Amino acid sequence: MAAELKRYEFVADKRGMVWDILLYVPTAIALIIVGSQLWYSGDQGFAYVVVFATTFIVLIGFNRIFKTRLMLLPGAPTALSVSKSGVDLTLRSGAQVQLVKNVRFFSDLAGRSIGLAGIDLTGKSHQHIFHKGQFASEAEFGEAKASLRIFK
Numbered sequence: 001m002a003a004e005l006k007r008y009e010f011v012a013d014k015r016g017m018v019w020d021i022l023l024y025v026p027t028a029i030a031l032i033i034v035g036s037q038l039w040y041s042g043d044q045g046f047a048y049v050v051v052f053a054t055t056f057i058v059l060i061g062f063n064r065i066f067k068t069r070l071m072l073l074p075g076a077p078t079a080l081s082v083s084k085s086g087v088d089l090t091l092r093s094g095a096q097v098q099l100v101k102n103v104r105f106f107s108d109l110a111g112r113s114i115g116l117a118g119i120d121l122t123g124k125s126h127q128h129i130f131h132k133g134q135f136a137s138e139a140e141f142g143e144a145k146a147s148l149r150i151f152k
Helices: 014-040 044-069 138-151
Strands: 004-009 077-083 086-091 096-107 113-120 125-131
Touching (some): 004 138, 014 044, 077 125, 086 113
Antiparallel strands (some): 077 086, 086 096, 096 113
C-alpha cells in the first residue's frame, strides 16, 4: 500500500492466554456438571440446552486462545500495516489481506483490546480483535490505536 504509516508485528499473548484458560475451562466444567446433574435427574430437555451452551463456550474459548492469543490458526493475523488508504494484514498462512472498503476501528472501554472490521479487495468481510498483549509494548499498542483512529 502506498504511504504506509507503520507496521506492527504481533507476538503470542501468553498472559492473556492464561487469563482465558482460567475463564473458559472452569465455566465449561461447571456447565458439564450442571448438564450431567440435569440429565440424570430426569430433566433431559434442559440438559440439552446446557450441553449446547457448553459446546458454544468451548468453541469460543478455543478460537479466542488459538486464534487471537497464540495466533496458531491459519486465519490469525500476525502483522498489521496501516495507511490512509486501508489496512494490510499478514495472516499466519502467509496470505496478505488488504482491507480497503468499510474499514472500521473499535476500541473497548477498558483499553485492553481493539477491533478491526472491513472488506478486502475480493469483497470478503473480515473482523479481527487485537489484544494489548499481542503488541511488543504498551507504547506500540497505543501507537497502533492512534494510527487506526482514522477509520473510526
